[in-house]
Amino acid sequence: MVFIAGFHDVSNAIATAVRTHALTPSIAVVVAAVFNAFGAAAGAALGSTVADWLTLPAGAAGLSVLLSGALTACCWGLLTYWWSLPSSTTHALVSGLVGASAAALLLGREAPLDGVNGQFWITVAIPLLLAPVAAFLLSWVAVAVLGYLDRNEEVRFLSTRNRAALAVGAAVVGLGHGMQTGLRAITVMTAALITAGTVQPGSNSLVGVVAAVALLGAAGSLIGGWRITHTLGYRLARLDPLRAMVTQWVSALLMFGGTAVLDVPVSSSQTVAAGLFGAAANHRSVAINRPLAARIVGVWILTVPACLLLGAVLCLAIDPLVSLAG
Numbered sequence: 115m116v117f118i119a120g121f122h123d124v125s126n127a128i129a130t131a132v133r134t135h136a137l138t139p140s141i142a143v144v145v146a147a148v149f150n151a152f153g154a155a156a157g158a159a160l161g162s163t164v165a166d167w168l169t170l171p172a173g174a175a176g177l178s179v180l181l182s183g184a185l186t187a188c189c190w191g192l193l194t195y196w197w198s199l200p201s202s203t204t205h206a207l208v209s210g211l212v213g214a215s216a217a218a219l220l221l222g223r224e225a226p227l228d229g230v231n232g233q234f235w236i237t238v239a240i241p242l243l244l245a246p247v248a249a250f251l252l253s254w255v256a257v258a259v260l261g262y263l264d265r266n267e268e269v270r271f272l273s274t275r276n277r278a279a280l281a282v283g284a285a286v287v288g289l290g291h292g293m294q295t296g297l298r299a300i301t302v303m304t305a306a307l308i309t310a311g312t313v314q315p316g317s318n319s320l321v322g323v324v325a326a327v328a329l330l331g332a333a334g335s336l337i338g339g340w341r342i343t344h345t346l347g348y349r350l351a352r353l354d355p356l357r358a359m360v361t362q363w364v365s366a367l368l369m370f371g372g373t374a375v376l377d378v379p380v381s382s383s384q385t386v387a388a389g390l391f392g393a394a395a396n397h398r399s400v401a402i403n404r405p406l407a408a409r410i411v412g413v414w415i416l417t418v419p420a421c422l423l424l425g426a427v428l429c430l431a432i433d434p435l436v437s438l439a440g
Contacts, residue, residue: 115184115191116299116327119203120150120334122191123295125343126200126365126386127287127335130358133347136280139338145281146288147335151328153292157373158300158324174436175223176309179214180302181436182428186210186421198341199413202381206421207298208238213425221433241378246388246414249364253392256360261396264356276355283362290369291382292331297373299327346386350410351394351402361389384414 127150128142137145190206264272303323347353353361365385372380387410394402 115187115203115207115302116154116295117330117334118188118191118195119295119299120147120331121337121339122195122334122342123200123203123291123339123382124150124288124335124337125339125346126291126382127284127362128338129343129346129386130353130362130390131280131284132343133353134277134280134355134358136277136355136358137284142284143336143338145285147332149285149288150292150296150335151332153289153294154296154300154328154331155292155324156289157293157297158327173309175218175221175433177306178429178433178436179211179218180306180309182214182217182425182432183207183211184302185428185432186213186425189424190417190421194413195339195341197413198345199410200342200346200383200387201413201417202242202383203295204298204379204381205242205384205414205417207302208242208379209418209421210425210428213422214429216422217426217429218433221430223433238379241372241376242381242384245368245372245380246384249368249385249388250392250395252364252367253357253360253389254396256364257357257393257396260356260360273355276359279359280355280362283359283366286366287362287369287382287386288335290366290373292328293373294369294380294382296327296331298379299331300324303327345406345410346390349403349406350387351390353390353394357390357393357396361386361393364389364392 124143124146127146128137128139131137132139132142184207187203187207187210190201190210191203194201300323303326304320307320307323351357365382368385369380369382372378391402391407
């Protein structure tokens with residue numbers, strides 16, 4: 115799952131930097147990969163809201179739920195990558211886990227949905243829904259404010275400053291993405307090992323999980339995710355360095371705020387795309403590819419019901435196999 119998330123979501127860090135020539139493509143993916151790995155390691159120390167709201171059944175049933183949720187995120191990530199559309203790995207994972215939990219309940223397992231209560235809505239669902247709205251509004255306002263403050267500056271100075279900020283921003287977004295996605299992957303892998311009885315909570319063996327997630331995420335990032343990078347950087351809107359820089363730093367702010375301050379999940383894919391919408395919508399001369407934007411939003415809307423269903427179907431198929439193997 116984390117490997118697929120790496121190449122699916124690396125475009126969030128590199129698309130605008132590559133598009134505006136702040137970084138070359140090869141340097142951009144290396145920077146994003148390295149900081150993605152650092153982010154996963156740093157995020158491991160911050161805990162996870164997933165473990166707080168999802169009550170897993172014991173033994174084989176719990177493994178079935180976790181495996182189904184992870185496979186759902188993988189399948190949805192591969193499908194949307196093939197479509198060249200940015201989508202939320204976190205939305206897919208959470209929806210897959212909830213769908214798989216419902217299927218486990220139908221199979222007569224321990225009630226795994228007990229934890230999907232008010233805390234789920236406050237710490238998971240609402241932040242994931244509000245983050246794109248916040249990214250759109252903050253980007254729109256930031257472009258307006260910076261455009262006013264920079265109105266008397268030389269174009270060459272502004273271009274150099276904004277490209278430098280974009281180069282740094284690629285690293286910062288990569289770090290934030292690693293913290294968000296790595297945190298979720300570490301939580302799922304750790305829960306699977308503990309549920310299977312392979313390791314005990316607090317075991318030193320869990321350090322290996324963190325290392326594996328960091329390395330797999332970095333390896334996935336090195337592939338580059340060029341299909342979605344092309345969508346965000348070249349097809350969605352005509353971007354100048356100012357709007358590209360604003361998009362990147364607004365996304366980074368939301369990801370770091372979600373992880374380190376509020377301890378809530380934030381989708382890097384949705385914040386970057388929504389930030390691009392907001393930055394481009396600020397000026398009439400910056401055209402947005404509206405049919406493409408509609409397709410992206412449509413995929414966001416489709417993610418939850420599709421992954422709920424896929425998670426349930428996978429759990430119904432996997433549970434007998436896991437029980438037999440156990």
